[in-house]
Amino acid sequence: MIPNKLAVRFALGSMALLTLGATVVTAQATHVNSVNPNLGAPSVESEQSHIDGVTGHAYNGKKLYRRFCIGCHGPDGNGEGENAQWIDPKPRDFTEATFKCRSTPTGTLPTDEDLYNAITRGFVTTNMPQWRPLSPQQRADLVAFVKTWSPRWAKEKSGTPLTIPSETPITIDSILRGRAMFQKLECWKCHGPEGHGDGPSAATLTDDKSNPIRPYNFSTGTRFMCGETNQDLYRIFMTGLDGSPMPSFADVVKPDEAWDLVHFLRTMQPLKTQEASLWQSYVSAHGKDIKPIGPDSAAGAQ
Amino acid sequence: MSRGFGKGVNPMKWPQSKRLFACAFLVLAMLFCDVHAACALPNSKVMAIPAFARKYGLPCSACHTAWPELNNFGQVFRDNGYQLMNDRDSPIWQNPSYFPITFRITPNWHRESTDHQQVQTQNVAGTFTGTVTQAGFDLSGMDLWSGGTLYKNISFILLPSSDATATWHFESAFVRFDNLKGSPWFNVKFGKFELDNLISEKRFLFLSANGGLYQVYHFTPPGVAATGAGDLNDFGIGDNQIGIELMGHSKNSYTRYSIAVVSSNEGGVGLTNSSTAGGTPSNRTYDVNLAFSQAFNAKGFSAGGLGLQRVGAFAYVGQRPTYFQTDTSGNPLVGLGNKSFYRVGVAGDFSIGSLELLPLFMHGHDNAYLGSGLASNSGPLPSTTRAPSFNGGFIEAHYYFNPQNVALFRFEKINMGQQADTTNPGDFGNVTAYSFGYRWYPIMLSRAGLAIDAEYSRTKSIGIVPESGDGTGNPPLFPTDGVWSSSIFLGFDFDF
Numbered sequence: 001m002i003p004n005k006l007a008v009r010f011a012l013g014s015m016a017l018l019t020l021g022a023t024v025v026t027a028q029a030t031h032v033n034s035v036n037p038n039l040g041a042p043s044v045e046s047e048q049s050h051i052d053g054v055t056g057h058a059y060n061g062k063k064l065y066r067r068f069c070i071g072c073h074g075p076d077g078n079g080e081g082e083n084a085q086w087i088d089p090k091p092r093d094f095t096e097a098t099f100k101c102r103s104t105p106t107g108t109l110p111t112d113e114d115l116y117n118a119i120t121r122g123f124v125t126t127n128m129p130q131w132r133p134l135s136p137q138q139r140a141d142l143v144a145f146v147k148t149w150s151p152r153w154a155k156e157k158s159g160t161p162l163t164i165p166s167e168t169p170i171t172i173d174s175i176l177r178g179r180a181m182f183q184k185l186e187c188w189k190c191h192g193p194e195g196h197g198d199g200p201s202a203a204t205l206t207d208d209k210s211n212p213i214r215p216y217n218f219s220t221g222t223r224f225m226c227g228e229t230n231q232d233l234y235r236i237f238m239t240g241l242d243g244s245p246m247p248s249f250a251d252v253v254k255p256d257e258a259w260d261l262v263h264f265l266r267t268m269q270p271l272k273t274q275e276a277s278l279w280q281s282y283v284s285a286h287g288k289d290i291k292p293i294g295p296d297s298a299a300g301a302q
Numbered sequence: 303m304s305r306g307f308g309k310g311v312n313p314m315k316w317p318q319s320k321r322l323f324a325c326a327f328l329v330l331a332m333l334f335c336d337v338h339a340a341c342a343l344p345n346s347k348v349m350a351i352p353a354f355a356r357k358y359g360l361p362c363s364a365c366h367t368a369w370p371e372l373n374n375f376g377q378v379f380r381d382n383g384y385q386l387m388n389d390r391d392s393p394i395w396q397n398p399s400y401f402p403i404t405f406r407i408t409p410n411w412h413r414e415s416t417d418h419q420q421v422q423t424q425n426v427a428g429t430f431t432g433t434v435t436q437a438g439f440d441l442s443g444m445d446l447w448s449g450g451t452l453y454k455n456i457s458f459i460l461l462p463s464s465d466a467t468a469t470w471h472f473e474s475a476f477v478r479f480d481n482l483k484g485s486p487w488f489n490v491k492f493g494k495f496e497l498d499n500l501i502s503e504k505r506f507l508f509l510s511a512n513g514g515l516y517q518v519y520h521f522t523p524p525g526v527a528a529t530g531a532g533d534l535n536d537f538g539i540g541d542n543q544i545g546i547e548l549m550g551h552s553k554n555s556y557t558r559y560s561i562a563v564v565s566s567n568e569g570g571v572g573l574t575n576s577s578t579a580g581g582t583p584s585n586r587t588y589d590v591n592l593a594f595s596q597a598f599n600a601k602g603f604s605a606g607g608l609g610l611q612r613v614g615a616f617a618y619v620g621q622r623p624t625y626f627q628t629d630t631s632g633n634p635l636v637g638l639g640n641k642s643f644y645r646v647g648v649a650g651d652f653s654i655g656s657l658e659l660l661p662l663f664m665h666g667h668d669n670a671y672l673g674s675g676l677a678s679n680s681g682p683l684p685s686t687t688r689a690p691s692f693n694g695g696f697i698e699a700h701y702y703f704n705p706q707n708v709a710l711f712r713f714e715k716i717n718m719g720q721q722a723d724t725t726n727p728g729d730f731g732n733v734t735a736y737s738f739g740y741r742w743y744p745i746m747l748s749r750a751g752l753a754i755d756a757e758y759s760r761t762k763s764i765g766i767v768p769e770s771g772d773g774t775g776n777p778p779l780f781p782t783d784g785v786w787s788s789s790i791f792l793g794f795d796f797d798f
Contacts (some may be wrong), residue, residue: 068364071748083359
């Protein structure tokens with residue numbers, strides 16, 4: 001059977017014109033900006049990332065960004081995608097190149113691996129999912145493309161990653177010293193005396209874009225924003241979460257003290273950890289002698 | 303042009319250039335409207351399946367290569383029980399006014415043409431072999447589906463679906479218990495669902511009558527040409543089945559398995575073999591479907607593309623009745639005389655840059671009683687009767703210009719291995735089909751989607767009714783006749 005020629009031509013013509021029209025219109029109306037408004041930012045054509053032997057290319061990452069990221073982070077990378085208005089916390093603004101989860105000192109750029117880990121891990125308490133289903137190459141490509149949004153990536157090098165010393169033994173003494181640090185550093189003002197994220201300052205906190213932000217609530221037991229291990233927790237307060245009120249304590253806390261604080265913070269989580277077990281035993285035996293954490297407390301003496 | 307029509311000029315007699323110009327004018331007029339509609343929208347559109355997009359605020363292109371086909375991220379989301387595995391999964395996170403409902407329908411214009419049909423004309427004596435051609439504006443059926451989480455790690459799907467006349471049935475309805483014992487390897491689904499096909503017919507991109515189905519997913523051997531007896535097996539691996547499924551996957555869904563035990567009634571309800579009223583009573587047996595697939599990263603292939611390469615295998619073993627227990631009036635009550643059949647195959651999903659290739663091969667085998675339409679209590683099989691078998695498959699290609707534009711192509715072939723009767727012509731029942739098309743998604747908001755779909759598809763089936771059902775619905779005069787059936791389809795596929 002030979003179908004009606006006119007109808008076939010109509011169909012073929014329709015498809016050809018649909019292809020042409022669609023390509024032109026979508027290229028104009030729905031794009032990731034090909035000309036970066038941030039002058040001096042790395043070029044999409046040449047920017048790369050390097051993660052464990054995988055080299056990411058920004059020009060490949062651009063296509064992936066359009067597919068996966070644009071809805072939240074926006075066509076201009078400024079965190080103003082179509083869904084941003086409904087999302088809390090707000091999506092990251094890549095044009096500022098300020099990142100919470102880093103292995104590098106506060107104020108410096110993260111490493112490629114930091115960005116790769118953030119994409120892979122996602123942020124459990126936000127709308128950012130784990131992108132583990134993407135291949136390592138795709139995630140590396142996205143890292144390279146994210147670096148084209150800000151001129152900082154052209155002018156500065158990534159900071160030197162923090163060296164994390166071996167973890168000190170988990171003992172009740174370490175936990176008590178950590179508790180004293182929690183009091184002394186006034187962590188309770190935001191995170192609350194019991195770690196519920198309800199300290200006296202909690203309600204007033206904002207991020208660097210003046211959006212309200214909540215401190216981490218240890219009693220939920222969820223993963224931390226930047227990881228889940230003791231090393232991750234150590235890194236979080238030693239590097240700080242740039243762009244948020246959480247400062248870096250690297251200048252005021254020595255490594256051993258940092259591990260003490262890690263051990264104490266773990267006791268605030270409803271998880272079956274060695275720290276929690278030791279602490280519960282201690283509380284059972286010495287509950288009456290433990291001074292509460294808070295203003296004018298002598299918790300440091302415990 | 304309007305002057306020509308006024309004078310009664312027949313456009314079929316225009317010169318070719320004039321006809322092409324006329325076609326181009328019509329299509330451009332359509333496009334002009336579309337372009338303006340698209341440009342009037344806010345900027346930066348990439349789209350999502352609305353029910354879940356509204357919940358998570360992700361673009362639909364995050365989960366779909368081109369909706370409704372899933373990419374690996376969408377596969378992981380689905381495998382996790384429609385959860386992203388963060389604290390946004392629980393229903394408690396949703397605004398109380400949120401209700402997870404999506405509908406999808408496709409107003410369209412289409413043309414269907416099928417030759418070698420036995421037809422008559424009113425007021426004209428005689429029966430002729432001719433071509434049946436129909437064309438006009440039309441509607442597709444409608445899906446009205448709801449899905450999400452009832453609680454953390456308890457998910458559901460409810461999908462009432464209608465045909466174009468609004469006759470409804472339940473296409474899917476199940477509850478799923480996810481991540482049992484905290485492990486993604488154990489998930490249990492109960493209800494009516496799609497088999498875990500690596501290449502999903504429920505999520506593919508073709509919509510036309512002849513192209514809108516995988517031939518091999520619904521093929522059954524043609525029966526006995528001399529008597530007209532058809533195969534008693536109604537199974538189609540592309541059809542949703544009703545039962546229970548144990549499914550597991552690695553955290554990134556690179557490795558996946560599924561074991562399903564389903565009623566031997568083709569997803570029918572009311573203990574019949576039909577999703578709507580009036581079906582034949584089913585038997586009391588169960589079928590088993592096994593599926594396994596493994597994805598991997600092929601260095602060099604994934605660069606700049608959609609990523610993963612996946613290969614998989616499947617096997618379906620089932621049975622169907624060959625006669626019935628009846629009441630005293632002869633009305634069937636329960637299927638009896640079960641005879642077996644199986645389908646086995648391999649499939650893949652390969653990405654090479656922006657090109658996606660989906661190959662599939664399947665081998666099918668039906669018991670001789672099923673294949674020849676004979677009751678198993680009717681005595682010994684005739685000496686010419688055999689257990690029919692066939693080999694079939696397809697290769698489908700998608701080229702993604704970007705998340706909003708995809709070009710499509712598919713070639714399909716089914717060859718009978720062994721006929722149900724030795725008197726059948728050797729190629730009786732063979733099918734050849736090809737389709738190509740283009741889908742453009744001018745609206746890809748995270749709350750709604752619109753795709754403009756243009757397709758052309760064509761099938762050739764030897765001695766049998768095309769799988770689309772086009773034409774008279776009766777086989778051609780001779781079992782050696784090759785029935786060509788073609789579809790042209792232009793539609794607006796929208797989803798909210």
